[in-house]
Amino acid sequence: MPELPEVEVTRRGIEKRLKGRRLTRAVLRAPSLRYPVPAGLARRLAGRTLVTAKRRGKYLLLDFASGHLLIHLGMSGSLRFVAPGTKAHRHDHADFVFGEDVLRLTDPRRFGALLWLEDDPLAHPLLAALGIEPLSRDFTPQWLQQALAGKRVAIKPALMDSRLIVGIGNIYASESLFLAGIDPRRAAGSISLARLERLVFAIKATLRAAIRAGGSTLRDFCGPEGLGDFQVHHQVYGRAGEACPRCGATTRQIRQGQRATYFCPRCQR
Known part of the structure; x- marks a missing residue:
């Protein structure tokens, strides 16, 4: 998508x-x-x-x-x-x-x-009813901490909830959580402000890098001027069974909310 x-x-x-x-x-x-x-x-x-x-x-x-x-x-x-x-x-x-x-x-x-x-x-x-834009100035660690307060849902599906945050989607949720070193299964409301600071930075950095690369071309997507190539820079998405680029552990794939989630069980806590 x-x-x-x-x-x-x-x-x-x-x-x-x-x-x-x-x-x-x-x-x-x-x-x-x-x-x-x-x-x-x-x-x-x-x-x-x-x-x-x-x-x-x-x-x-x-x-x-x-x-x-x-x-x-x-x-x-x-x-x-x-x-x-x-x-x-x-x-x-x-x-x-x-x-x-x-x-x-x-x-x-x-x-x-x-x-x-x-x-x-x-x-x-x-x-x-759409949520906050993740590339806006208003999307801060403090805002995210308040928005996630008390939520028991796992952080990965929380990031994909368009009523909370718009547009992150499956690919970039997995990639951002890897960059931030956060386990996608962790309860959203249990993550400290310090770790949310890393996550907000990771989300913004991942989305901006993907835009510069023309997006990810998986199956059908094509931009107005041609194909994007961010998929070659994916660290964990679609790489189940491969070595983590950071620590060498085997990247895992699980299902969350009927969507595939990719993560490193050693790097992400």
């Missing part, structure tokens, strides 16, 4: 290439993804100028001044530039044409979303 770094890479690619450009036409091939695509959306978009591209958690917001196109990439979606006239395949559900630049939405599992919002987008039900 595209996580915060992949969505941020997508946002930056769109902003860099399309900001201030006029959307000449939209081609919508699917009446519904996770939710129905609004009737008349292609007609509504045509002729509008993209003011800016924003991100909230794993959601993209393309701001057209008098309206906002909300996009979610779902489990396997991507937005990428294709050459004009490039044949659309089965899972290519939408093209947004800005002159000679064509931004194509591909979503094999159709778990994404394509919605039009005219009111405050942050008040929409999909965004209103």
